[in-house]
Amino acid sequence: MAQRERWGSRIGLILAMAGNAIGLGNFLRFPVQAAENGGGAFMIPYFISFIILGIPLMWVEWGMGRYGGSIGHGTTPAVFDAMWKSRIAKYVGILGIFLPLVILIYYTYICSWTLAFSISSIFGFFPEADSIVGATSSSEYLAPYANYLGTYIGSTGDGLFLKPHYSAYIFFAITLGGGMLILAKGIAGGIERLCKIAIPALFIMATILFVRIVTLDSPTDPTMTTARAFAFLWEPDLSGLFSAKVWLAAAGQVFFTLSLGLGAVITYASYIKRDEDIALDGLSTASLNSFAEVVFGSTIAIVSAVLFFGVDGAAEVSAGGAFSLGLISMPAIFSHMPAGEFFGFLWFGLLYIAGLTSVVALSQPVIAFFEDEFDWSRKKAVFWLTLFFVITTALPMFIKGSLDELDFWVATFALVILALFEIIIFFWFFGSDRAWEEINRGAQVRVPRLFYYFMKYITPLFLCIILIAWVYEQLPSVLSNGDTGVWAARLFLAVLLMVHFAVVRAAWKRRGRRNQ
Secondary structure (H helix, E strand, C coil): CCCCCCCCCHHHHHHHHHHHHCCHHHHHHHHHHHHHCCEHHHHHHHHHHHHHHHHHHHHHHHHHHHHHHHCCCCCHHHHHHHHCCCCCHHHHCCHHHHHHHHHHHHHHHHHHHHHHHHHHHHCCCCCCCCCCCCCCCHHHHHHHHHHHHHHHHCCCCCCCECCCCHHHHHHHHHHHHHHHHHHHCCHHHHHHHHHHHHHHHHHHHHHHHHHHHHCCCCCCCCCCCHHHHHHHHHCECHHHHHCHHHHHHHHHHHHHHHCCCCCHHHHHHCCCCCCCCHHHHHHHHHHHHHHHHHHHHCCHHHHHHHHHHHHHHHHHHHHCCHHHHHHHHHHHHHHCCCCHHHHHHHHHHHHHHHHHHHHHHHHHHHHHHHHHHHCCCHHHHHHHHHHHHHHHCHHHHHECCHHHHHHHHHHHHHHHHHHHHHHHHHHHHCCHHHHHHHHHCCCCCCCCCHHHHHHHHHHHHHHHHHHHHHHHHCHHHHHCCCCHHHHHHHHHHHHHHHHHHHHHHHHHHHHHHHHC
16 A cells, blocks of 8 residues: 655644635624524534534544554544444444535535636626615615526526526536646645645635725614624624524534534544644644634624614525525625725635635545545546536536535534544544543643543533434424425435445455455
8 A cells, every 4th residue: 555645744734624624604604603593692602512512523533533544544434444343333434425525516516606706796797786775675685686696506497407507617617627636636735735825815815804894884874883783793692592593503503614524624634643733733723713713704794794784684684594695795795895896806715715625625535535445546536536526516506406405414414423423433432541642642732631521421412412403403394395306315315325335345345355
């Protein structure tokens, strides 16, 4: 077996891990979740979840990944099989390849929208609406911009099928091709080099947008100040602390924001040195991501919406979801802002960079699997992965309802299951003392002992509660949806999962023959 690649530098590793975590969810999903769940009150369960769920799971995944890399493997089927001496371990680990692969089927396509919108902004292609002053409602004023997005993705017509604008295929090809080209260049030469440029650029762009937003004046209400706009998001509605929905939303956001339960962190960590200080590196990555989310993600979209549409209008926009906030209201806001074309270009460029770094991170587990288990070259693995995406992205691109269905099962439901398996296997089957020493190996300052008990008892209990609550609150309504597009997505998931079982089974048969 060829020697495994390594990250070229510690800062490159941290930036790459940050690139994996910082994605569209930081700037689109987070502000909507905060606005819909009590504003400032949402931040209390958010930070509690970050401490007892996010940071422990981050360290668990770094520890598992580094251990896997030391034995020549960087994906969950092999890592689970090494840590848990059970015949089913490798099949449970399939989720660590299956989930990121399915997410990328629609995530890459969505990422390409942001590139298209960045170009549309700088060239002034967005529609011109009537003055925001005097509009009877935010939805009335935003209608041309909603229609612009609908026309681009082809959702304005009736029937089962979507009919995207021809440019959607071009920008998808650019995004997919760019991501795969970066992956083909390897860990240090491709992913690390991208993130060393992209993450600093992202923070610079976010800072410029942040400064511009906080210095805006409201075009509709002279009494609306930036301070009042911030209050919409940060003044706590303490009644939300007694709502299970708010706690579930906060815990779910922590999962999304740190890319936990997906296998990507484990794969990235498998390329680090045996004595790398993962305690400090993991904490640095998590903190960098949360800073981007809490400071920039909560400010740019929500505060600007309050300034332009008022409190009621911003609440209405937020209720429309992440796409309504980020891809509909923001173009409208930029169209009435001095130098709006430039700031719109920055906003969507920021989203594109955040999305692209996540695309390459989520692609790495399947590439690593074929490199580790089948001795494929990286270029061969990237070629077949590219072909897979070209074929399968047709589902969310052309079938209505399939994107949301894929997102629920793999990015909302199954990742909690994988995270639960990770922590149980690492701290209970592999052994809590061995796991604790693995996390602290090479640490300049050891992790506080309190987190040992979090990882062994509190975090898995919290995950079980989340899983049970999600099943109780969301699963019945999801299963009751009988739309054709929904069933097409479910059939696709079932077939793809069976293919994964067959591939992993073939890999272990090959391993057995090789070891004879």
